[in-house]
Amino acid sequence: MILIADSGSTKCDWILIDRFGNNLCSKTTIGINPLNISQNNIKDIILEISELSEKRNLIDEIHFYGAGCGTKTSNEKIKSSLYSIFKKAKLIKVEEDIIAAVHATTEIPGVIAILGTGSNCCYFDGEKVIQYAPSLGYLLADEASGNYFGKELLKSFYLQNMPSSLAKEFKTMFGADLEQLFYNLYDLKQPNAYLASYAIFMFQHRDHPFIENLLYNGIKIFVDNYLMLYAKELENHPIHFVGSIAYYSQDIINRIVVDRGFTVKSFVKKPINNLINHIISTQHPLQKIV
Template identity: 80%
Template sequence: MILIADSGSTKCDWILIDRLGNQLCSQTTIGINPLNISESTIKNIILEVSEVLEKRNLIEEIHFYGAGCGTEKSNQKIKSSFRSIFNNLKLIKVEEDIIAAVHATTRTSGVIAILGTGSNCCYFDGKKIIQHAPSLGYLLADEGSGNYFGKELLKSFYLQRMPSSLAKEFKIMFGSDLESLFYNLYDLPQPNAYLASYAIFLFRHRGHPFIENLLYHGIEVFIDNYLMLYAKELENNPVHFVGSIAYYAQDIINKMLTSKGFSAKSFIKKPINNLIKYIISNEYSLQKTI
């Protein structure tokens, strides 16, 4: 059996398949970002995947794609967590979320953009991934992401820039206790995922001028600062978008791309199902060591 996990900082999708690609079970847990949480926390999250654990001795391969998995230290933290729980593994493959986005969207060259909890962008030349700028994370960048929009909503609410009708709805939905806000931001792990949880407010109030302006500005900054770094590649290659923010704001993205002479080929909310097809068609050798 093969276990596939696709994790952002907010949530992690798990799917267990057989070697023909048949889905045996699936589950969603909170996200695993090894940059923000300890190995013991990672293990506890894995232990929540109950249906998978029932078959743990039959699982031979694990393919984990995740935010924050770009360093060797993070890679080893994830692998160590899985080794402590699964006893019969012959292969563990840990890769960044940007690689999941590529594998889920295309086998040929193209530009791939992530707009989920965080944001990222790359060019895939058909063989390797090329990034003109690194992902700077939720503190320095992440424009257009759930994390970015969560911060913008919170600032506009507490600084009284949000229209009163929206502010009333925002307070009903999230409360206004600063002590609780600061506790979640500064005392608990994964503050980026916490900030991104506010983004749902945007899509429940689409059509309101304030919300539309907020979305337009955030996506415009992402396109201008990051996607346009790949303007040369976009002249001859399609662009694919991955992530819930991109999926629910694709009308805005399409409008902005059209104004620049480009167009999006696809929008994928969750890569996990497409990753099944990729892994089965590119079966890794079981002789590889873990």
């Protein structure tokens, strides 16, 4: 059996398949980002999935794609947690979420952008992934991501820049308890996921000019600061967008990108199902794994 996981900071999609790609089990848990979660918590999250716990000795191969897995320390943290549970696994491969985005969208050259809880961008030349700028995380960057828009909504609400009609609905939905807000921001283990939870408000009010302007400006910043680093590659290759923020903002993204003369090839909300085809088509038979 092969276990595939695609994790952001908000949620992690798990799928268990046989060697022919047949779906044996699909589950979603909270996100597993090794930068802000302990090894014990990682193990607890996985063990809560009874279907995986029961089949742990039957799983030969694991592919874990995740936000925060770009460093050696984070990579080993995930890998060690998985090996401690799935002791019969012959292969455990841990890669960044940007690699999942590539594998889920294209096998030929193209630029891939993630707009989910966080944001990221790269160029795939057909063989390797190239990044001209590192992912700086939710504190320094993540423009146009869920947590970015969460921060913008909160600032506009508390600084009274949000139109009164929207502010009233925002308060009804989330409350206005500053003490609770600060607790969630500074005491919870995943503040970026908490901030991203506010993004749903935008897509419930897409028809309001304030929200449209917020989305447009945030996405434009991402395009100008990150996507334009790949302007040369974009002269000959398309862009693929991955993540829920991108998926629900397709019209704005197309408007901004097309105005610059580039082509958007696809929008993928959840990479997990596309990853099955990639892994089955590229992996060697399990009996050859050493």
